[in-house]
Amino acid sequence: xxxxxxxxxxLVDRGNRFLREWEWTWTSAVVFCVLVAFxxxxxxxxxxxxxxxxADQTLRWKTFxxxxxxxxxxxxxxxxxxxxxxxxxxxxxxxxxxxxxxxGGTRVSGGYR
Numbered sequence: 001x002x003x004x005x006x007x008x009x010x011l012v013d014r015g016n017r018f019l020r021e022w023e024w025t026w027t028s029a030v031v032f033c034v035l036v037a038f039x040x041x042x043x044x045x046x047x048x049x050x051x052x053x054x055a056d057q058t059l060r061w062k063t064f065x066x067x068x069x070x071x072x073x074x075x076x077x078x079x080x081x082x083x084x085x086x087x088x089x090x091x092x093x094x095x096x097x098x099x100x101x102x103x104g105g106t107r108v109s110g111g112y113r
Contacts, residue, residue: 019092020099036085043081048074 004012055061055070 016095016099019096022096040081040085044078048077051077 051074052070055066055073061067061070
């Protein structure tokens with residue numbers, strides 16, 4: 001079963017090749033972390049804050065249930081993106097392990113034998 005159309009196969013192959021051959025250096029890791037932090041601040045703080053101000057001042061959502069609705073929308077947005085950060089990291093790690101042929105349970109736990 002395919003999760004993507006057949007015409008996307010060249011893009012998928014190119015992405016898999018990139019994941020298989022990529023090696024982290026400290027500079028690329030720092031740049032990546034700065035980008036992820038910026039994305040997290042925008043998605044988890046700026047957009048929900050804008051929504052709360054917009055719903056309050058422009059849409060005039062000031063009744064009891066509309067206030068609850070605007071806060072629920074903001075909370076749902078934050079929860080969705082917070083969960084997606086972890087899901088994306090997990091899926092990329094699993095795909096990279098699959099491409100490189102490394103199993104998840106092959107690590108030695110340490111200690112004396």
